[in-house]
Amino acid sequence: MSIETRRSLASTNNKFLRLTSWFPVFICALGLVLGSCSSSSTGSDSSGNGGGNENPIGTEPTFTNVQQIFQQSCSGSNCHINQRTNNVRLDTYQNVIESRGTEYGKDIIQPGNAEGSPLVDKIEPNPDIPPRMPQGGNFLSDERIDQIRTWIDNGAKNN
Secondary structure (H helix, E strand, O other): OOHHHHHHHHHHHHHHHHHHHHHHHHHHHHHHHHHHOOHHHHOOOOOOOOOOOOOOOOOOOOHHHHHHHHHHHOOOOOOOOOOOEOOEOOOOHHHHHHOEOOOOOOEOOOOOOHHHOHHHHHHOOOOOOOOOOOOOOOOOOHHHHHHHHHHHHOOOOOO
């Protein structure tokens, strides 16, 4: 093989190595861009249900409707439906009212005081004690958060 051919092959190999060394970085960046454009990353849909709207939820601030929000948003594995995680269980009215989260040192629902309720802090953007819930990025829409806030401000009744 001539020196010219060897130089040409070496140059081609160097270009190939430079391109292939950036390929994993390119794939990761592409994944991040495409993931951030996903409709589920906002956690809301056209109905305003937030992540995972299998069934429509009523808009009245009643426990029945709030419970449906919990069922759809908090039922993943290692969550708060059918089991207690961080001392929070959201599957029945009694469990919701009696849940005293381990992070805030008080009941997660403060009837009549949504602003002082740890549950509201955890579902809103930038909670005092991260992470925001529900985990996984399927956050509740503003309408659903307002519905939960109103239910709590109205006394968190079992209705």
